[in-house]
Amino acid sequence: MFTFFSSGFSKFWALLTAILLTITINAESPPGVPDGAVLVTSHTYMLDQALTRGQGVTTDGQYFYFSGNLFLNKTDMQTNKTLVKNVMAIPPQLLLLGDNHIGGISYYDGKIYAPIEDGSAYQHPYIAIFDAATLKFTGKYYAMPLELHDAGIPWCIVDGPRGYLYTMEWSNATVLNVFNLNDMSLVKTVPLSMPLDRIQGGGIYDGNLYLSMDVGSKSVYKLNPVTGAASLLFKCNLSPDVEAESMTVLSTDKGPLFCVMGIGPKRINMVLREYKLAD
Numbered sequence: 001m002f003t004f005f006s007s008g009f010s011k012f013w014a015l016l017t018a019i020l021l022t023i024t025i026n027a028e029s030p031p032g033v034p035d036g037a038v039l040v041t042s043h044t045y046m047l048d049q050a051l052t053r054g055q056g057v058t059t060d061g062q063y064f065y066f067s068g069n070l071f072l073n074k075t076d077m078q079t080n081k082t083l084v085k086n087v088m089a090i091p092p093q094l095l096l097l098g099d100n101h102i103g104g105i106s107y108y109d110g111k112i113y114a115p116i117e118d119g120s121a122y123q124h125p126y127i128a129i130f131d132a133a134t135l136k137f138t139g140k141y142y143a144m145p146l147e148l149h150d151a152g153i154p155w156c157i158v159d160g161p162r163g164y165l166y167t168m169e170w171s172n173a174t175v176l177n178v179f180n181l182n183d184m185s186l187v188k189t190v191p192l193s194m195p196l197d198r199i200q201g202g203g204i205y206d207g208n209l210y211l212s213m214d215v216g217s218k219s220v221y222k223l224n225p226v227t228g229a230a231s232l233l234f235k236c237n238l239s240p241d242v243e244a245e246s247m248t249v250l251s252t253d254k255g256p257l258f259c260v261m262g263i264g265p266k267r268i269n270m271v272l273r274e275y276k277l278a279d
Contacts, residue, residue, distance in 0.1 A: 072114070084135050102115070128141040
């Protein structure tokens with residue numbers, strides 16, 4: 001009887017997921033033709049799979065690592081299946097301060113660097129470090145300066161070769177914050193050539209930052225972290241109802257793939273879209 005019930009529930013869940021997937025695809029139609037890039041492929045995560053992958057993404061070239069509000073998830077890039085998950089990733093000492101949101105994460109040297117904030121008060125911005133193999137908290141975390149994070153700490157990007165970690169203000173940022181990766185002390189701020197608004201996260205490739213912006217057509221920007229020169233790279237042209245989230249850059253033998261997250265209008269799905277630059 002239990003086997004029958006289990007089998008029946010699995011079929012019901014598969015049917016429900018298929019119905020909801022159809023609804024979300026129709027809600028996002030037309031999907032939008034990117035400007036300046038070509039959509040190579042996409043993968044849709046539904047319901048609980050979307051919940052643990054709803055905020056940030058990073059990669060080590062073999063796995064995707066995702067964050068949700070409270071979660072961390074390690075996903076096989078070939079099968080899109082969860083390999084490891086941490087369903088209560090925010091350390092207890094930060095939970096007690098009111099921290100309730102993990103943003104856009106970054107991978108480097110076997111570790112996941114996670115920005116954690118206490119929206120909507122935004123009085124306790126932290127960077128916490130996790131082991132990438134197990135997604136367990138390493139015990140290391142750093143308080144970040146409030147004066148540089150008025151609206152929390154929505155994302156971070158690690159620049160291993162330079163020994164830096166980067167952050168930025170959430171709304172109309174005018175500078176890039178540069179921290180020493182070893183102790184998170186402030187090294188400098190780099191003025192931007194143009195304000196950047198509602199950046200959800202990003203990745204690093206060939207020394208440059210690539211940032212996902214949740215404004216208008218949902219675009220990807222390129223930023224030189226040394227000079228502060230910022231420019232539009234391409235437009236995703238997604239539905240206005242889709243919320244752009246974080247992104248990462250995957251190095252391939254055919255060049256970079258820009259992997260950009262989008263939360264569907266019903267908030268029951270997350271689509272990871274992979275773009276290459278237009279010829």
